[in-house]
Amino acid sequence: MDGDRISAGGGKVTLQRLAVELGLSTATVSLALRDSPVVAEETRLRVQDVARARGYVANRGAASLRTARTNIIGVGLHDIINPSFTELLAALEEALSAAGKTVLLGVGQEDVTRQTRILGTLAEYRPDAFIVSPAAGTGVDDLRALAISGIAVVQVTREVEGSGFDFAGSDDVTGVSLAVSHLVALGHRRIAMIGGFDAASTGRRRLEGYQAGLAAHGLAYDPTLWASGRGTREHGRLAVEALLRLPDPPTAAVCFNDLCAFGALMGIQAAGLTAGADFSIVGYDDIGEAALWHPALTTVFTRIPEYGVAAAKLALARIADPQRPMERTVLEPHLVVRASTGPAKSAKHRAG
Amino acid sequence: MDGDRISAGGGKVTLQRLAVELGLSTATVSLALRDSPVVAEETRLRVQDVARARGYVANRGAASLRTARTNIIGVGLHDIINPSFTELLAALEEALSAAGKTVLLGVGQEDVTRQTRILGTLAEYRPDAFIVSPAAGTGVDDLRALAISGIAVVQVTREVEGSGFDFAGSDDVTGVSLAVSHLVALGHRRIAMIGGFDAASTGRRRLEGYQAGLAAHGLAYDPTLWASGRGTREHGRLAVEALLRLPDPPTAAVCFNDLCAFGALMGIQAAGLTAGADFSIVGYDDIGEAALWHPALTTVFTRIPEYGVAAAKLALARIADPQRPMERTVLEPHLVVRASTGPAKSAKHRAG
DNA sequence: GACGTGGATTAAATCGTTTAGCATGAGGCT
DNA sequence: AGCCTCATGCTAAACGATTTAATCCACGTC
Numbered sequence: 001m002d003g004d005r006i007s008a009g010g011g012k013v014t015l016q017r018l019a020v021e022l023g024l025s026t027a028t029v030s031l032a033l034r035d036s037p038v039v040a041e042e043t044r045l046r047v048q049d050v051a052r053a054r055g056y057v058a059n060r061g062a063a064s065l066r067t068a069r070t071n072i073i074g075v076g077l078h079d080i081i082n083p084s085f086t087e088l089l090a091a092l093e094e095a096l097s098a099a100g101k102t103v104l105l106g107v108g109q110e111d112v113t114r115q116t117r118i119l120g121t122l123a124e125y126r127p128d129a130f131i132v133s134p135a136a137g138t139g140v141d142d143l144r145a146l147a148i149s150g151i152a153v154v155q156v157t158r159e160v161e162g163s164g165f166d167f168a169g170s171d172d173v174t175g176v177s178l179a180v181s182h183l184v185a186l187g188h189r190r191i192a193m194i195g196g197f198d199a200a201s202t203g204r205r206r207l208e209g210y211q212a213g214l215a216a217h218g219l220a221y222d223p224t225l226w227a228s229g230r231g232t233r234e235h236g237r238l239a240v241e242a243l244l245r246l247p248d249p250p251t252a253a254v255c256f257n258d259l260c261a262f263g264a265l266m267g268i269q270a271a272g273l274t275a276g277a278d279f280s281i282v283g284y285d286d287i288g289e290a291a292l293w294h295p296a297l298t299t300v301f302t303r304i305p306e307y308g309v310a311a312a313k314l315a316l317a318r319i320a321d322p323q324r325p326m327e328r329t330v331l332e333p334h335l336v337v338r339a340s341t342g343p344a345k346s347a348k349h350r351a352g
Numbered sequence: 353m354d355g356d357r358i359s360a361g362g363g364k365v366t367l368q369r370l371a372v373e374l375g376l377s378t379a380t381v382s383l384a385l386r387d388s389p390v391v392a393e394e395t396r397l398r399v400q401d402v403a404r405a406r407g408y409v410a411n412r413g414a415a416s417l418r419t420a421r422t423n424i425i426g427v428g429l430h431d432i433i434n435p436s437f438t439e440l441l442a443a444l445e446e447a448l449s450a451a452g453k454t455v456l457l458g459v460g461q462e463d464v465t466r467q468t469r470i471l472g473t474l475a476e477y478r479p480d481a482f483i484v485s486p487a488a489g490t491g492v493d494d495l496r497a498l499a500i501s502g503i504a505v506v507q508v509t510r511e512v513e514g515s516g517f518d519f520a521g522s523d524d525v526t527g528v529s530l531a532v533s534h535l536v537a538l539g540h541r542r543i544a545m546i547g548g549f550d551a552a553s554t555g556r557r558r559l560e561g562y563q564a565g566l567a568a569h570g571l572a573y574d575p576t577l578w579a580s581g582r583g584t585r586e587h588g589r590l591a592v593e594a595l596l597r598l599p600d601p602p603t604a605a606v607c608f609n610d611l612c613a614f615g616a617l618m619g620i621q622a623a624g625l626t627a628g629a630d631f632s633i634v635g636y637d638d639i640g641e642a643a644l645w646h647p648a649l650t651t652v653f654t655r656i657p658e659y660g661v662a663a664a665k666l667a668l669a670r671i672a673d674p675q676r677p678m679e680r681t682v683l684e685p686h687l688v689v690r691a692s693t694g695p696a697k698s699a700k701h702r703a704g
Numbered sequence: 705g706a707c708g709t710g711g712a713t714t715a716a717a718t719c720g721t722t723t724a725g726c727a728t729g730a731g732g733c734t
Numbered sequence: 735a736g737c738c739t740c741a742t743g744c745t746a747a748a749c750g751a752t753t754t755a756a757t758c759c760a761c762g763t764c
């Protein structure tokens with residue numbers, strides 16, 4: 001009933017097939033489908049109608065072979081359960097998909113070997129760019145290897161110093177020192193830092209911010225108050241418990257990230273103390289969950305969604321012009337005061 | 353110093369180039385790289401050495417053109433900020449990448465139109481399979497369109513009834529009725545349901561579980577106690593506040609998911625009540641955050657990581673054999689009792 | 705009627721791989 | 735010597751699109 005022109009027609013529907021059916025060349029069909037001005041209006045409409053009726057779906061793999069452009073962006077993160085990376089991924093996906101790009105996802109799990117394998121696989125799909133938050137310990141050469149076939153590389157959140165690739169992230173030194181200043185203003189003098197490790201740029205910078213914050217108020221840096229480690233709930237909890245057992249325990253802590261801080265809040269509660277009153281905690285990132293904790297977490301908003309979008313923009317710009325000078329987008333973080341911090345109790349104030 | 357054989361050599365390194373350099377045909381090189389037994393051991397090693405030295409990276413797009421296999425799996429979710437979907441995505445990614453597949457990600461944002469566009473774009477990359485959690489309101493035809501060019505389709509979490517595609521998820525009817533029974537056992541008689549809507553299979557099933565749970569204990573279903581809506585923190589909070597304002601308020605609620613439940617916990621606290629003592633809340637999914645709330649959330653563990661892996665397996669199986677009979681993997685959920693539920697206060701017990 | 709003009713279409717090359725089928729040559733066997 | 739087999743490698747044809755340069759054709763102009 002619905003015409004013989006739109007018959008079932010067996011196999012896959014390709015440009016070839018459409019061309020034959022329309023009595024045109026593949027060249028014309030290809031141009032018509034992409035709204036080229038050189039093909040006559042009438043022809044264009046006819047082609048597009050038939051393509052739609054036939055359920056034609058372009059094979060972008062084939063097209064990419066010719067055009068050397070895939071519209072794929074390889075995104076390499078080391079963790080996606082951590083909500084801060086989830087929020088980043090969501091921002092990246094949205095910005096890229098709005099620009100007609102599609103995300104090919106690889107998760108490296110904070111392991112350079114695995115990361116190398118995963119990114120190597122992604123590279124086989126010839127993404128137009130990589131957006132990477134490199135695993136701790138990633139070297140300049142690991143990243144260079146990605147760029148070897150002319151793929152743009154953008155770093156996000158973390159960076160490999162001296163790699164020379166674009167970067168979008170937050171000013172971690174300033175961020176953590178804001179946190180420290182807040183605690184000092186509340187009267188705290190023994191302030192710990194929980195989480196962070198040397199192999200990641202974020203670890204180094206946040207430690208630097210911690211030290212800078214202390215120094216700015218004339219406080220000495222005491223290495224026993226730095227509970228180095230990964231940014232997990234587990235580490236946060238264990239670390240705060242260890243700190244509380246010290247002979248001269250701190251009264252407050254800044255954390256490497258919010259996850260750590262949540263763990264610390266749990267540890268404090270488990271020790272029978274009340275966060276905000278007995279011990280102050282500042283998180284880092286301000287993920288969605290932070291506002292919902294009990295007590296709500298005082299933290300530093302690093303503007304993850306914004307720098308996610310910035311990273312996407314950097315990638316698009318570099319794809320458009322591979323020769324452009326290296327660019328760094330570093331956002332200024334904001335302190336968000338909630339209920340997990342409060343005035344220092346009248347603990348004995350040590351000199352220094 | 354390191355030999356003239358490994359010279360810089362300009363442009364992209366392709367099979368062609370390797371073949372020329374080696375004095376072999378592309379056929380031999382291709383076979384050698386894939387460890388085909390028809391090429392001599394010695395040749396194979398020589399080829400692989402040179403390939404490595406040259407930094408050869410196969411172009412999988414080109415290969416796929418020939419083999420009609422991309423090793424890409426299109427994953428379409430409607431939300432990735434929601435931790436339950438993040439956990440799902442992580443499980444999918446891990447299982448697929450272990451099987452040599454790569455995830456091409458699309459986020460539909462609970463909007464059928466957008467979902468159609470996104471999945472259409474993914475389809476252009478000719479994934480070997482789609483794993484989809486369809487947006488509410490998705491019809492059988494929307495899904496069929498995906499399968500049209502022979503791409504395997506697997507549904508996860510949610511399903512479009514009657515679509516005939518494989519499915520992996522949790523038994524929602526049983527799950528919610530477990531939650532209801534738990535509350536009944538604690539003495540609750542007026543039990544609300546927060547969240548869920550008719551356009552998603554999960555919404556229908558969980559409502560059904562709620563009703564079945566009530567019926568199993570001879571309790572009547574009261575439509576004013578179903579606060580239909582999306583599974584968000586916002587909805588959970590508003591819903592519980594509305595329920596508390598009812599002339600004859602409930603003493604407990606089961607929720608569509610954990611996010612809803614978190615919102616409800618906030619609402620209860622904001623109303624000056626204590627969850628677990630004054631009002632009981634049961635969540636759904638048991639995402640990581642659930643154990644950390646204050647009070648820790650009683651919830652139903654739907655085994656998301658397990659059915660994520662199951663979905664990946666179904667996809668791989670269907671790729672291997674497109675003719676195999678449709679399969680549904682439906683896991684039995686477990687109740688996880690924590691602190692957000694407790695005995696009903698001696699409120700007036702209504703008959704019925 | 706020759707010729708230029710310009711709009712519409714097409715032929716053919718190309719991208720980088722895979723694979724069916726064929727070619728070659730060295731032994732082994734009768 | 736003649737024939738077969740086996741191991742190895744090669745030729746050439748796909749796969750499905752894009753793009754450049756060429757062709758075709760109708761029309762107006764002088």
